[in-house]
Amino acid sequence: MALEKATLTFYKVDSCGLYKWGDHTPFLGDTVDILDDLLSWSSGKGVAQTATYQVPKGNDLLPSLLLDIKKAGNNYLLTLWNQTPTQQGSVPSVDPNSSVGSASVTMNGTKKGTIPGFATYFWFIPSxxxxxCVQFDHSTTGHKVMEKYVKSFIDPFSKHVVFNLKADGTFESKGYAGHLSDKHLNLHPKFSSSLFRKPGNTDHILDNHAMIEQVVRKTNLEMKNTADKQLLQRMMDAFRRGINISSKLPASGINVNYQMPIDLTRQELEALIKDWEKSNSNSKVQWDDYGFKIKGEMNKIYWLSGSIARDGFDLDVSRQNAEVIDSNSLIQELNKKSQYILRLIK
Structure with missing residues (x-):
């Protein structure tokens, strides 16, 4: 066991189960029911047998498999394996110091019969x-992949969907458990979620949109990104002529903070907030934010990040290997510290 820094980002469960078209309340299933069903369904299966969806060509979603699911008390920990693309059994990687247009790409071999990827973790508190989303090493939460995985499990793999085995070995839907006599019952699976937004900053910003006098922007410009580097050069030119951006600047990026007067309608402000939340929902980056100065409120800046239920915690966990956190140790530690962690959403 060792202390590791984890970033937790909370989401509300907006829908989970099988729904009649147009209804907002599930006809069959809920979060506990579906997770218990997934726990039962996966018992004894090999990882390769746990795919619930196929990714069509042209879709950016990663394929995923169930690495583990644990229940402790009334809470659950879902661990997914996100498959990374391969080329003839090898994973390509690019040399960041090579030039645009002639980048050097190396093909890294993988062990035959294995599936390259990375793990993501989701701690469910149904009550x-x-x-x-619990992040350790990776900058992505895998949130959208998890939504797709659970939704695709609900139909056709959950206990609520009943199938007949046909003579040719294929299956056909017979109906829904407990409602087989209702031939006209037509349900569809839903699992959706949204960032848990704490009341406060965002509401105050929107309510006072007409009084906003300045917007403060914090962002990170990556020096290995040509467009970001050019933007920083233009900023420096505007500040003081003759300063050139050094090629020795860190590739990890430069934190930039600037402010500007702005006049936004409520609709424009809502669109800005929605776009920012979308781009930041899967990120651990702290230096990417908008702040708003409101007339009459001296020296006060309202940051959008102040409305997201996200924070870092030291968790005493063990690893199965360099990539995967042991599920038992993680859910026990999260439950142990739940009273402290859940202050984020209170």
Whole structure:
């Protein structure tokens, strides 16, 4: 066991189960029911047997498999394996110091019969109707992949969907458990979630949109990104002529903070907030934010990040290997510290 820094981002469960078209309340299933069903369904299966969806060509979604699911008390920990693309059994990687247009790409071999990828973790607290994406090493939460995985499990793999085995070995839907006599019952699976937004900053910003006098922007410009580097050069030119951006600047990027007067309608402001939340929902980056100065409120800046239920925690966990956190140790530690962690959403 060792202390590791984890970033937790909370989401509300907006829908989970099988729904009649147009209804907002599930006809069959709920979060506990579906997760218990997934736990039962996966028992004894090999990882390769746990795919619930196929990714069509042209889709950016990663394929995923169930690495583990644990229940402790009334909470659950879902661990997914996100498959990374391969080329003839090898994973390509690019040399960041090579030039645009002639980049050097290396093909890294993988062990035959294995599936390259990375793990993502989701801590469900059904009593609060929320879950948290738990990030350790990776900048992505895998949130959208998890949504797709659970939704695709609900139909056709959950206990609520009944199938007949046909003579040719294929299956056909017979109906829904407990309602087989209703031939006209037509349900569809839903699993959706949204960032848990704490009341406060965002509401105050929107309510006072007409009084906003300045917007403060914090962002990170990556020096290995040509467009970002050019933007920083233009900023430096505007500040003081003759300063050139050094090629020795760190590739990890430069934190930039600037402010500007702005006049936004409420609709434009809502669109800005929605776009920012979308781009930041899967990120651990702290230096990417908008702040708003409101007339009459001296020296006060309202940051959008102040409305997201996200924070870092030291968790005492063990690893199965360099990539995967042991599920038992993680859910026990999260449950142990739940009272402290859940202050984020109170």
């Amino acid at each position: 609060e109707r929320v879950f948290a």
